[in-house]
Amino acid sequence: MATQQEGGGRLSAVLSPEEQAGQDRFNQIIAEDSRIEPRDWMPEAYRKTLTRQMSQHAHSEIIGMQPEANWITRAPSLKRKAILMAKVQDEAGHGLYLYSGTETLGTPRDELNDQLMTGKAKYSSIFNYPARSWADMGAIGWLVDGAAIANQVPLCRASYGPYGRAMVRICKEESFHQRQGFEILLELSNGTPAQKKMAQDAVNRFYAPSLMMFGPPDSDSPNSGQSTAWKIKRFSNDELRQRFVGMIVEQIKILGLTLPDPDLRFDAETGTWLHMDLDWVEFKAVIAGNGPCNAQRLQRRRDAHNEGAWVREAAAAYAAKMARKTEVA
Numbered sequence: 493m494a495t496q497q498e499g500g501g502r503l504s505a506v507l508s509p510e511e512q513a514g515q516d517r518f519n520q521i522i523a524e525d526s527r528i529e530p531r532d533w534m535p536e537a538y539r540k541t542l543t544r545q546m547s548q549h550a551h552s553e554i555i556g557m558q559p560e561a562n563w564i565t566r567a568p569s570l571k572r573k574a575i576l577m578a579k580v581q582d583e584a585g586h587g588l589y590l591y592s593g594t595e596t597l598g599t600p601r602d603e604l605n606d607q608l609m610t611g612k613a614k615y616s617s618i619f620n621y622p623a624r625s626w627a628d629m630g631a632i633g634w635l636v637d638g639a640a641i642a643n644q645v646p647l648c649r650a651s652y653g654p655y656g657r658a659m660v661r662i663c664k665e666e667s668f669h670q671r672q673g674f675e676i677l678l679e680l681s682n683g684t685p686a687q688k689k690m691a692q693d694a695v696n697r698f699y700a701p702s703l704m705m706f707g708p709p710d711s712d713s714p715n716s717g718q719s720t721a722w723k724i725k726r727f728s729n730d731e732l733r734q735r736f737v738g739m740i741v742e743q744i745k746i747l748g749l750t751l752p753d754p755d756l757r758f759d760a761e762t763g764t765w766l767h768m769d770l771d772w773v774e775f776k777a778v779i780a781g782n783g784p785c786n787a788q789r790l791q792r793r794r795d796a797h798n799e800g801a802w803v804r805e806a807a808a809a810y811a812a813k814m815a816r817k818t819e820v821a
Contacts, residue, residue, distance in 0.1 A: 522651055522722060538722055552616035553587035555616075559622070559628070579633075586665070593652075621701050625690050628694045631694035637666050638739065652724065677747050708776075709730060733767075
């Protein structure tokens with residue numbers, strides 16, 4: 493790839509004939525709303541954007557296991573323990589799908605893990621808030637996984653094939669997680685006054701952070717526009733946020749609880765539910781590593797990685813042994 497001088501003095505890339513043919517084919521695939529596959533030519537910026545988004549998604553699944561795994565031993569019944577264990581296992585699987593998909597873009601798993609554990613990579617801000625009660629397992633399932641579904645269902649149509657296909661299975665499993673959370677809150681809200689109060693408290697604490705999960709406002713989201721143009725995303729952050737609010741505003745009525753949003757109202761003119769202004773200063777602080785549980789979450793991830801070193805070493809030794817046997821045969 494060469495460069496040429498433009499009138500304003502800025503250097504711009506000049507594609508080789510092969511690269512230009514690849515760019516033309518890429519543009520055609522995007523225009524036809526089809527799929528880019530790993531061996532297809534793609535712009536480096538597209539590859540970089542996908543690597544960032546998919547790896548952050550994978551990191552979020554892995555870090556997101558922590559607040560729920562912490563409640564497995566304290567779940568109120570054997571049934572609840574089994575359900576929560578299955579859910580945490582699902583999240584591990586989601587991380588595996590997404591890491592595998594990200595690797596098809598050319599970044600090794602070790603490098604992705606290193607980016608997470610050194611703090612170079614980000615993950616969803618929601619997982620840096622503490623889970624203080626059993627009701628939080630309900631709020632996380634209903635609000636956090638519900639927000640994830642609202643965000644991820646459109647990703648099933650993402651222009652990058654491995655990402656879209658991974659999201660189909662992930663969304664099916666997330667729908668069960670959301671229902672599990674709703675059922676926990678429903679049982680608590682129909683229980684004793686203390687249980688209902690605990691459920692309301694959990695909703696109060698996770699409502700605003702779950703709305704922030706969709707990312708900053710469109711006016712402050714530098715990557716959203718290009719991702720939409722490439723058909724990685726299908727809707728803007730604010731559009732997805734409004735869709736989510738419209739969904740939970742009806743479900744909260746069944747729970748017999750309330751959303752902690754004094755500005756919540758239906759706008760007949762636009763046909764959407766309007767919500768309160770969110771604390772974007774807090775959001776940026778959490779993303780920057782200054783949330784309530786950032787340090788704890790990352791340290792636990794590092795500890796788990798170090799404690800699992802012997803498993804990786806054993807697997808590598810076994811693979812080498814099998815390779816030698818194959819060579820001899």
